[in-house]
Amino acid sequence: MTEPVLQAKGITKRYGRVVAIDGSDLELYPGEILAVIGDNGAGKSSLIKALSGALIPDEGEIFLDGAQVHFRTPMDARAAGIETVYQTLAVAPGLDIADNLFLGREERKPGVLGSVFRMLDRSHMRAEAKRHMSELGVATLQNIGQAVESLSGGQRQAVAVARSAAFGSKVVILDEPTAALGVKEGNRVLQLIRDVRDRGLPVILISHNMPHVFEVADRIHIQRLGRRATVITPKSHSMSEAVAIMTGAAEPPTAAA
Amino acid sequence: MATATADFDVRRHDSFGLRVQHALHANPVLGPLAVLIVAIIAFSIVNARFLTATNLSLVLQQVTVIATLALGQTLIILTAGIDLSAGAIAVFSSVLMAQFCTKAGMPGVIALVLGLACGTAMGAINGTLVTRIKLPPFIVTLGTLTIFFSLNSVVSNSETVRGSDMPGLMTWTGNSFPIGNFHLTYGSIIMLLLFAYFFYALSRTAWGKHVYATGDDVEAARLAGIRTGRVLFSVYTVAGLLYAIGGWILIGRLASASPNVGTEYNLDSITAVVLGGTSLFGGRGSVIGTLIGALIVGVFRNGLQLAGVEVVWQGFAIGLLVLIAVSIDQWIRKVKT
Numbered sequence: 220m221t222e223p224v225l226q227a228k229g230i231t232k233r234y235g236r237v238v239a240i241d242g243s244d245l246e247l248y249p250g251e252i253l254a255v256i257g258d259n260g261a262g263k264s265s266l267i268k269a270l271s272g273a274l275i276p277d278e279g280e281i282f283l284d285g286a287q288v289h290f291r292t293p294m295d296a297r298a299a300g301i302e303t304v305y306q307t308l309a310v311a312p313g314l315d316i317a318d319n320l321f322l323g324r325e326e327r328k329p330g331v332l333g334s335v336f337r338m339l340d341r342s343h344m345r346a347e348a349k350r351h352m353s354e355l356g357v358a359t360l361q362n363i364g365q366a367v368e369s370l371s372g373g374q375r376q377a378v379a380v381a382r383s384a385a386f387g388s389k390v391v392i393l394d395e396p397t398a399a400l401g402v403k404e405g406n407r408v409l410q411l412i413r414d415v416r417d418r419g420l421p422v423i424l425i426s427h428n429m430p431h432v433f434e435v436a437d438r439i440h441i442q443r444l445g446r447r448a449t450v451i452t453p454k455s456h457s458m459s460e461a462v463a464i465m466t467g468a469a470e471p472p473t474a475a476a
Numbered sequence: 477m478a479t480a481t482a483d484f485d486v487r488r489h490d491s492f493g494l495r496v497q498h499a500l501h502a503n504p505v506l507g508p509l510a511v512l513i514v515a516i517i518a519f520s521i522v523n524a525r526f527l528t529a530t531n532l533s534l535v536l537q538q539v540t541v542i543a544t545l546a547l548g549q550t551l552i553i554l555t556a557g558i559d560l561s562a563g564a565i566a567v568f569s570s571v572l573m574a575q576f577c578t579k580a581g582m583p584g585v586i587a588l589v590l591g592l593a594c595g596t597a598m599g600a601i602n603g604t605l606v607t608r609i610k611l612p613p614f615i616v617t618l619g620t621l622t623i624f625f626s627l628n629s630v631v632s633n634s635e636t637v638r639g640s641d642m643p644g645l646m647t648w649t650g651n652s653f654p655i656g657n658f659h660l661t662y663g664s665i666i667m668l669l670l671f672a673y674f675f676y677a678l679s680r681t682a683w684g685k686h687v688y689a690t691g692d693d694v695e696a697a698r699l700a701g702i703r704t705g706r707v708l709f710s711v712y713t714v715a716g717l718l719y720a721i722g723g724w725i726l727i728g729r730l731a732s733a734s735p736n737v738g739t740e741y742n743l744d745s746i747t748a749v750v751l752g753g754t755s756l757f758g759g760r761g762s763v764i765g766t767l768i769g770a771l772i773v774g775v776f777r778n779g780l781q782l783a784g785v786e787v788v789w790q791g792f793a794i795g796l797l798v799l800i801a802v803s804i805d806q807w808i809r810k811v812k813t
Binding site for chain 2: 305341369
């Protein structure tokens with residue numbers, strides 16, 4: 220088997236006496252969509268936060284491309300090539316699509332205009348934004364200068380995913396990307412997630428939506444009681460079996476897929 | 477359709493109201509601009525003297541100080557904050573500059589620079605309280621408003637310093653040169669240059685984008701990697717500097733530095749910002765709107781006066797305008813596609 224792109228070993232996080240994650244492992248392989256499912260309180264969001272730098276684990280190691288990393292802030296993880304789309308949709312509604320794509324990493328014009336007058340290279344950023352959006356099949360958004368708040372929930376999600384795909388060089392983490400969306404828009408976002416994977420970026424998808432998970436995931440990591448219960452694939456197990464493992468109604472299979 | 481993730485439906489035939497709503501949403505300056513133009517036309521019909529160059533230059537001189545304060549106020553309101561201490565910082569800075577000249581006998585340039593530094597420091601105090609202690613801007617500036625006005629009385633002994641007792645640089649902002657019958661003061665030129673600069677900074681630099689993003693959704697901005705605390709601090713500090721420049725312009729306008737003026741400047745600056753279409757909820761608006769908003773206040777005050785309306789009713793009219801402006805802002809925010 221190939222080397223995992225992102226690997227977590229024995230991640231533990233305690234809040235006082237409460238153990239949020241209890242020695243959890245995770246492996247993400249190149250070119251795959253790994254879904255992370257689990258009941259509320261199973262520790263999946265804490266695990267993901269540890270991977271995206273939003274939380275510093277008490278114990279455990281994280282490896283990116285085989286090299287150990289220590290993320291202290293989300294910026295560290297981002298600098299290392301891990302982009303996260305948070306559930307709260309980290310977009311600024313009043314700014315336009317291009318501004319949002321480059322928010323926090325704006326590019327300045329070359330030469331004196333950029334260094335002294337700090338002028339932004341708007342035409343370049345817009346062209347880049349257009350390219351990224353169309354690469355992901357979101358080309359029908361004609362107006363890159365349109366305010367994000369005028370977009371639908373799915374379109375906003377598309378902007379957020381496009382941003383992570385544009386700047387994530389190693390891993391894209393998506394936290395409940397389809398949670399607030401209708402059926403049609405949810406399906407489009409799923410397609411977008413596949414497009415991101417097909418461009419070569421492995422994706423970690425956290426979701427409560429079992430049909431969505433079974434539709435797009437290559438492998439499914441089931442988190443239970445702060446640990447990884449097992450890893451299954453949509454082919455090896457049915458949805459109800461996954462839910463049974465997740466809730467503890469069934470014993471997890473001993474061999475991880 | 478199948479592969480496209482984000483399609484746009486072709487806009488249906490919207491009602492007139494919806495189209496106006498969309499137009500205002502896409503371009504929030506249109507509303508205030510329309511109000512300004514209508515007001516100018518109306519007042520010039522009521523009294524022919526209104527549209528003379530002499531009168532218009534008076535209007536511009538009258539709004540210069542408020543416009544400068546409103547510029548700083550705009551930056552803060554764009555971050556979803558509010559600054560009640562704007563006028564207090566301006567007046568206190570002007571008093572300090574005057575005292576540096578008269579009591580300390582400093583040359584004009586040094587007194588000016590020190591006065592501007594003091595105003596900047598006052599803004600920085602607001603910024604520190606908002607970002608470090610994490611107090612709501614309303615409470616912070618309510619407190620500093622009272623403190624600055626109190627210090628103002630202590631430092632000045634509640635005495636006005638006449639312009640003739642200060643170096644010429646202090647009152648230079650009130651000097652003007654004629655363009656035909658139009659008298660343009662240096663203070664107005666400074667004000668217009670500041671507006672031009674901040675228009676550029678807000679729309680063409682990363683700092684500007686960060687100001688909007690922070691006001692729009694502070695959590696989203698933080699997750700996008702913006703140091704929102706720094707952005708907020710910079711905004712309050714820069715606003716302090718702008719207020720102090722406003723204080724300098726005020727000395728020129730009054731030809732004196734008085735501790736007893738400017739109590740109404742705090743709210744007037746907010747009025748100008750709101751009339752200019754900048755949303756009190758943050759993230760939306762522009763300095764061009766604020767300039768128009770300040771001009772609307774000036775045009776209404778001056779025009780109503782020329783129309784023979786009593787002073788007490790001028791306030792009534794302005795207040796009514798503010799309520800209408802805020803209602804329109806709420807309506808625009810409900811825009812749906």
